[in-house]
Amino acid sequence: MEVDPRIKKIVENVEKVILGKRETILLSLVPLIAEGHLIYIDIPGVGKTTLGESIARSIDAQTSRIQFTADLLPTDIIGITIFNKETNTFEFRKGPIFANIVIGDEINRAPPKTQSALLEGMSERTVSVENKRYLLPNPFMVIATENPVEFAGTYPLPESELDRFMISLEVGYPEPGTEIKILQNGNKLEAKDLGTVLHLNELTQIINEAKEVFIEGSVLNYLYEIVKKTRTSKFIKLGLSTRGAIDFVKAVKAYAKIMNRNFVIPEDVKKLAKPVLKHRLIFNEYEEKFKDEIIENIVFETQVPI
Known part of the structure; x- marks a missing residue:
């Protein structure tokens, strides 16, 4: 059976950057349609982050990217409360988690305290700050990447966090013929060059139909x-x-x-x-x-x- 025409537009757009990985692309779209979250667990350099960014850029939605590092703080993800001298009040400045699609690159490089900043948002679509709850955008999806073979400067993801990811995928090496084509032509297009092919209201409709x-x-x-x-x-x-x-x-x-x-x-x-x-x-x-x-x-x- 043919892929849904609306989904096919995303797949073909992503394939301008990611060659020879149609099945991986289709599976990557499952949590997007099912209101879940996705983690790529694979070696460096096979296009994990590029694939995630290509999907995000294909949709007319608010996206953000967080580079997880050892010194990243929970407030760098959630946001921070600051004092506004003009209004003489405290204001909450939202962090990058407040987006429809959040790309968390090398998520296992941040310590557990920082990783935990994602947990409430991933399970409840809310963020709690100083006894106040803030709703995250709808739809909301986290696309994370993890390198499973490098252990220096990394922290294992706790089971409770892994359980919040709907699916995990490996991108893997391209087929030899495809890889030779990549080597011959180079990267003509990158994720940042892609335009949007699906509006947010269309995505919402597909999500409702999937239910x-x-x-x-x-x-x-x-x-x-x-x-x-x-x-x-x-x-x-x-x-x-x-x-x-x-x-x-x-x-x-x-x-x-x-x-x-x-x-x-x-x-x-x-x-x-x-x-x-x-x-x-x-x-x-x-x-x-x-x-x-x-x-x-x-x-x-x-x-x-x-």
């Missing part, structure tokens, strides 16, 4: 069987949380919408299983390097509804 996507009882049971098996697997110390299961349902409905369907099929569940599960599960010590295979086996061993 109405139908998931038939047998398909929902199929998804839930996968969830249960993560909680009983001998290879997994901590299975999928209830929040994770809710995100799983939202993600498959959003993916169905992206694929221009108003109903979920079992293939949607298979496609989203690894992106939803991988970063949330805590594996036994010696099984950590077999994450992909363990999740694939759980899905393979779960009976698909006819």
Whole structure:
């Protein structure tokens, strides 16, 4: 089935910068449509931040970027209260979290106290400052990047934070033919060169349509069987949380919408299983390097509804 024409405009726009990664781009749009958050966990230099920025620039929405560093403070994300001499009152100056799409680059370079500044906003779409709650823009999405192989000057993301990301993705190296093309032509276009192709009201409409996507009882049971098996697997110390299961349902409905369907099929569940599960599960010590295979086996061993 063809991709929803409105979504296709974003995909084709991003592909002007990110070559040969259509499936990754489509999966990156799932949390955007499902009102979730996205984290890219991959090695440096494969286009994680560029992909996130390209998606953000494709939409006529307010965006911001935060470069996470060791000296970044929570107020650098949320904002700060200052005294206005002219009005003789304290005023709250909003930080970069007050945007529709917030790109958090190298999120694991900031200490836990700073990382925690994102948690309330990611789960409740609000920010609390000095006993006052401020609403974040709607829609609101965090796109974060993390380098999993560099440990100097980094802090591990706590499970409670990882659980707030709807899906995690790896960008990976381009296919050899695509990479040669990149090397031959260089970067003709960058994310900053892209124009918007989708208005915010169109995005809101797609989000509302995704909520109405139908998931038939047998398909929902199929998804839930996968969830249960993560909680009983001998290879997994901590299975999928209830929040994770809710995100799983939202993600498959959003993916169905992206694929221009108003109903979920079992293939949607298979496609989203690894992106939803991988970063949330805590594996036994010696099984950590077999994450992909363990999740694939759980899905393979779960009976698909006819």
